[in-house]
Amino acid sequence: MQEVAQIIRRLTGEQSLIQATLSQVRKPEPGGCTKITIKPVELKGQRLYQFSSFCGPKVFHENFAAEAAADKLEVLLSEQFRQALLQTAEADYQVLISKKGKAGVLKKPPTKKVPVTLEHNRRKNYTIEEGRPVPFLVELGIMNEEGKVLAKKYDKFRQINRFVELIADAAPYLARGRKLNIVDFGCGKSYLTFALYHYLKEVQGFDIRVIGLDLKEDVIAHCSGLAEKFGYGDLQFLVGDIAQYEGLDRVDMVVTLHACDTATDAALEKAVRWGADVILSVPCCQHELFRQVDSEVLGPLLQHGILKERFSALATDAIRAKLLDIVGYKTQLLEFIDMEHTPKNILIRAVKGKPLPAKERERLVRGYEAFRDFLGAKPYLERALAPELKPLFAET
Structure with a gap:
């Protein structure tokens, strides 16, 4: 020995x-x-x-x-x-x-390589790195002036990086060579709006104009002050309602995070009408289908309020994704952040695709109609997109 x-x-x-x-x-x-x-x-x-x-x-x-x-x-x-x-x-x-x-x-012969870090809680290779101070993260209290993430804000830091990862995945679908319009509906305190601007403008070099829209005047005033302080000349914050916003004729990317109930649908409608190349949406509470869903077959599930609420939320997002597919988007439902941090963790990511062949569109429409009718649903988004959907439904 x-x-x-x-x-x-x-x-x-x-x-x-x-x-x-x-x-x-x-x-x-x-x-x-x-x-x-x-x-x-x-x-x-x-x-x-x-x-x-x-x-x-x-x-x-x-x-x-x-x-x-x-x-x-x-x-x-x-x-x-x-x-x-x-x-x-x-x-x-x-x-x-x-x-x-x-x-x-x-x-x-060796079979192991030296690990990059030995930290007990091993840090992920984040797009926005810890240790490099980012002005808006310092100002918003996520980092200190040395770039160290504050312990109480690490969940928010992970959420911001997850969002930036999703932006990075969608970036190849955005056009180069012209100024792009991006709208963030319901931007709130705008942690993620600033992250989007920082990544696309300063890291990736896109020529962009970003507009954050929210109903809270004090929040918008605060965010506007920060944008001016950081010299973010192409980042603008406005007080306004999603459904009523008519400030642009063309928008290339639409973001809507935690817009309540049918406000998410209003944002998705706007995105489709603008022909946005990229849509990123994290829905919040979904009450519409909860009030509508009625199925004898699903009775054992629907009789329990908590199960009905969760089922209605999932079914609502399935309906939204399928409608976006029908009007020409390639749609994915992704985990936005770990369920342990928020139950509202599904992100709808849709990128504009090529026109669908008639048979493929017919298959999507028939599948959607069967699902909708089984639930007894009358979705807001279908009604809002009626001019776009009616010709497609008629063709099938």
């Missing part, structure tokens, strides 16, 4: 150990631990080694400093396990211990 002990001390001392796995229990016991993995982590700036013990269906974690970790590894190999794999960037060390306690070590 002396050679094994020397290797363990060297690898932990040099901080070159990437992962260790202990297996082959000497005396198996019911419910006992059958495997232990060890990996380096950083907690509060200190390098530790985390031992994860797999015992039946449970996993137990303990953290040790380097010297204590080496001591524990030696004890585990001398008393409990007969096999270990010690992995570094230079080589793997396969340790085999006989029933008599004699240890052998095989040096093999």
Whole structure:
């Protein structure tokens, strides 16, 4: 065991150990631990080694400093396990211990790479990086002046980055070589509006004009002041209602996040009429279908208010997506943010596609009508888009 002990001390001392796995229990016991993995982590700036013990269906974690970790590894190999794999960037060390306690070590080519970061809560490679101060995030209280995300705002930081990821995925569908109009209906405090502008204008270099629209005058005044402070000359905030807005003849991208009930449909109608290339919508409460849905078959589900509410919300988004497909969009329903942070986590992403062949459109229309009629629904969006939909429905 002396050679094994020397290797363990060297690898932990040099901080070159990437992962260790202990297996082959000497005396198996019911419910006992059958495997232990060890990996380096950083907690509060200190390098530790985390031992994860797999015992039946449970996993137990303990953290040790380097010297204590080496001591524990030696004890585990001398008393409990007969096999270990010690992995570094230079080589793997396969340790085999006989029933008599004699240890052998095989040096093999490496199978692990050094991790980018050892932080216990490993940071994702975000589009907007932590550590680089972004003026609007500092001003809105997400980051400090050094670019560090404040602990209480990390969920919001993740949400902003998830939104930017979705913007990045949609960016190839936006035109280059001319000024683009983008409207954010119901922009609220505008965390995401500023993120959209920052990414498309300053990171991707698009020539854009962004308008944030909301009914709250004090919020709009605050956001307008921030846009002026940051020198965002092509970012404008206006007080207004989604359904009544007529400020532009052409819009290339429409964003609507958490617009309540049929306000989402009003925004989608505007987007279709403008022929927007990209639509991003996160619906909020959906009351319309809740009041309409009536199905004897679905009685066992609909008799429970909480189930009816959730079903109505999902069915409403399915109707919206299908109607957008029928008028020529390619539509996806995506997870916007983890359910643990908000139950309103479905995002409708639609990009303008080529005109559909008649048979494909007929299939979509028939499927939509069957679903709508089964629910007994009279959707706002279908009524609002009647001029666009009537010729398509008639053709089928």
